[in-house]
Amino acid sequence: MELAWYCFIMLILMFVGVPIAFSLLISAMIYITFFSNLPMLVACKQILIGLDSFSILALPFFLILGEMLSRSGLTQRLINISNGCVGHMKGSLAQVNIVTSMLMAGIQGAATTDTAAVGGILIPAMINDGYNPEYSAAVTACSSAVGPIIPPSLTMVILGSIGGISIGRLFLGGIIPGLLMGFSMMIYVAIKARKGPQYDGSNQPFSIQRLKKAVKEGWLVIFIPIIIVGGISSGFFTPTESGTFALLFTMFLGIVVYRTIKTKEIIHSLKESIYLLSSITLIVGGAAAFGWILSREGAVVILQNFLFRISDSPIVIMLIINVIYLIAGCFVETIALVILFVPILLPIMTSLGYDPVHFGVITVLNLTIGTITPPLGMCMFLACEMAKVKMEDFIKEALPFIILLIFVLLLIIFIPQMTTWLPYLLMPQ
Numbered sequence: 001m002e003l004a005w006y007c008f009i010m011l012i013l014m015f016v017g018v019p020i021a022f023s024l025l026i027s028a029m030i031y032i033t034f035f036s037n038l039p040m041l042v043a044c045k046q047i048l049i050g051l052d053s054f055s056i057l058a059l060p061f062f063l064i065l066g067e068m069l070s071r072s073g074l075t076q077r078l079i080n081i082s083n084g085c086v087g088h089m090k091g092s093l094a095q096v097n098i099v100t101s102m103l104m105a106g107i108q109g110a111a112t113t114d115t116a117a118v119g120g121i122l123i124p125a126m127i128n129d130g131y132n133p134e135y136s137a138a139v140t141a142c143s144s145a146v147g148p149i150i151p152p153s154l155t156m157v158i159l160g161s162i163g164g165i166s167i168g169r170l171f172l173g174g175i176i177p178g179l180l181m182g183f184s185m186m187i188y189v190a191i192k193a194r195k196g197p198q199y200d201g202s203n204q205p206f207s208i209q210r211l212k213k214a215v216k217e218g219w220l221v222i223f224i225p226i227i228i229v230g231g232i233s234s235g236f237f238t239p240t241e242s243g244t245f246a247l248l249f250t251m252f253l254g255i256v257v258y259r260t261i262k263t264k265e266i267i268h269s270l271k272e273s274i275y276l277l278s279s280i281t282l283i284v285g286g287a288a289a290f291g292w293i294l295s296r297e298g299a300v301v302i303l304q305n306f307l308f309r310i311s312d313s314p315i316v317i318m319l320i321i322n323v324i325y326l327i328a329g330c331f332v333e334t335i336a337l338v339i340l341f342v343p344i345l346l347p348i349m350t351s352l353g354y355d356p357v358h359f360g361v362i363t364v365l366n367l368t369i370g371t372i373t374p375p376l377g378m379c380m381f382l383a384c385e386m387a388k389v390k391m392e393d394f395i396k397e398a399l400p401f402i403i404l405l406i407f408v409l410l411l412i413i414f415i416p417q418m419t420t421w422l423p424y425l426l427m428p429q
Contacts, residue, residue, distance in 0.1 A: 002035040003297035010290075020336040021279065024286025031293055043289050050288020051281065056161050060277050061243030062152055065224075065250055066108035067269035070117045072254035072261045077218030078103045079121060084211030086186075091193035092203045093126045094139045095186055101143035102182040105150035106225030107246075111334075111371045114144035115379040119386045127387065129201035134397045135192075137387035141372045141379040141394075142401035143185060148334070148368045150178030152228050152246075155364050157239065158280070159338050162287055163346045165356045167239045168232040169423035173361045175229075176418045177408060181365075184404045192400075220253055233426040283339060291343035300347045307348065314352040318413060321345060322366055326406075329370020333378070337367050354416075361419040362412060369405050372398060 010027035014020060028043050069075060082099035089095045097118060104114045119140040126136035148155040151171030160167035193200035227246045231237030237245065254261030294300065307317050328337055342363065349359045371379040374391055384394050412418045 002031070003294075003299055003302070005035060006031045006293060006297070014332075019279075020333070020339070021282035021286050024283070024290050024339070028286065028289040028293060043292075046289045046292040047285040050162075050291070051285050056157070056281075056284060058157050058167070058238075058240040058243045059154065059280060060273060061240065061247045062109060062154055062157065063273040063276050064269055065243065065247045066110055066113045067272050068247065068250050068254060068261065068265075069104075069108050070113060071265040071269055072250065073258065074218070074221050074250070074253065074260075075100075075104065075117045076121060077214075077221050077258075079118070080214035081211075081218050081222075084207075084214040087204055087210075088206035089186075089190060090203065091189040091200055093122060093129055093131065093201050094135075094189040094193070094199070097122045097126070097139050098143040098182055098185050098189065101140075101146050102150060102178070103222075103225075105147045105178060106152075106229070107221075107250075109147055109150075109152040109156075110154050111144045111147040111368055112378050112382060114147040115141055115382045118144070119383055123383070123386045126201065130197050131201050132198040132397070133387045134389045134393040135199055137383035137389050137394050138397035138401060139185075139189065140386075141377075141383035142398055142405070143182070144379050145368050145372055145405060146178050146181050148364055149174040149181060149361070151175065151225075151232075152239070152243065153364065155334055155338060155368070156360065158284065158335055159342055159360050159364060161284065162291070162339060163342050163356060163360065165346075165360050166423075166427065169357045169427055170360050170364075171229065171239070172233055172423040172426055173357045173419040174364070175422055177361060177365060177412050180411070180418075181405060181408050184408060185401060188400060188404060220257060224250060235427070280335070283335060287339035287343070290339065294343055299344055303344055304348045304351070314349075314354065315414075317352065318349070318354070318362075321349075322362070322409065322413065325363065325366040326369065326373075329367050330373050331376055332370075333376075334364075334367045334370060337370070338363065355420050357423050358412075358416045358419045362409065365405075365409050365412065369402065369409070372402060 006027055009030055010023050013023035013026060029040065032038055032040055032043050079096060079100050082096045082103065086095040086099050100118050101114050104118060123136045123140055127133050151174055153171065153174060156170040156174065157167055160170050224246050227249060228242045231242040232239055251261065310320065311317060346356065346359060350356055371377045374380065374395060380391065380394060384391055
């Protein structure tokens with residue numbers, strides 16, 4: 001009964017618009033005050049325990065890295081490289097959009113940042129080139145879903161911290177699914193381009209000179225994901241150290257090499273990052289209290305018994321959980337859902353024999369789809385605003401992409417080696 005009241009109060013607070021961090025913290029304080037005989041100091045201790053994680057130290061560096069990238073002009077260099085590689089293909093600028101999102105994903109790891117940075121440049125360019133505005137918005141938003149999957153990933157850092165999963169292995173586990181997401185969308189874009197110029201734009205012949213020029217001007221940017229992924233997988237860097245070195249390298253490129261980062265951009269990036277970090281820190285602290293209360297009240301056992309009444313098949317339970325994810329992702333922000341679901345579901349799925357890395361990547365991929373689905377998908381809203389299109393028109397063009405992403409999700413559910421092979425090959429210990 002106490003658990004039901006606690007969850008009810010928390011959901012009511014979220015429903016009336018109280019931020020997720022304060023919903024978690026206020027409901028925890030009410031639980032301790034009215035439904036237990038414990039001192040409030042216990043809740044404070046649990047919050048501090050949740051924040052006492054070396055992995056969480058990686059967050060500020062990746063947040064600042066994303067801000068620096070969007071303000072340094074490096075995004076344009078990635079777009080130029082993408083254009084040199086795939087600008088001659090059917091669906092030229094749409095292909096460039098997807099490839100750029102995949103490259104951006106290897107640097108900053110957030111879907112909304114990807115949508116804003118890439119969309120700000122490529123949506124107007126696609127529309128000017130004759131592309132359908134709704135299609136331009138759909139390609140931009142849906143390709144941004146690769147952001148939290150290809151490492152690094154802010155969502156994976158938080159999930160790993162909460163679930164006690166190796167962040168390095170989570171990063172490596174997202175590489176194959178992320179590439180598969182990108183390549184499947186590129187195939188669809190090439191097929192869609194056959195329907196007319198509103199989906200194809202003006203194709204340009206392949207030019208080795210243009211590619212050489214783009215690579216010459218932006219090849220140093222490619223070293224950022226190499227530092228992150230290579231450093232972690234080799235054991236040379238921890239996730240926190242890789243984020244630090246990647247940030248320093250990005251600042252070196254922007255300040256010394258390309259000279260596109262000014263003092264005011266650095267100050268603004270720090271301010272924005274501090275704002276985001278304070279919000280995420282409150283959420284993680286509230287999640288620690290949330291997980292402790294769930295553990296104290298036996299929520300895992302209760303939910304496990306409920307699921308086993310439906311089916312005793314691990315794959316059926318996994319599919320049920322993913323349906324819940326897809327529905328919840330339409331209404332609640334990704335990080336909030338990770339914090340709500342992972343403390344309860346991770347012990348259940350590991351007890352059924354699922355690898356934590358496999359389950360973690362599935363969770364991130366599924367919940368990221370929610371960023372492009374109505375009614376509350378943030379990437380959808382950003383892309384629609386930049387393209388000046390209605391949500392219902394966006395959905396018509398985005399639906400095939402969403403179906404493709406769900407297909408990739410089903411593939412990694414039924415073929416766990418797609419998420420576990422690389423992590424245990426490169427990080428066996």
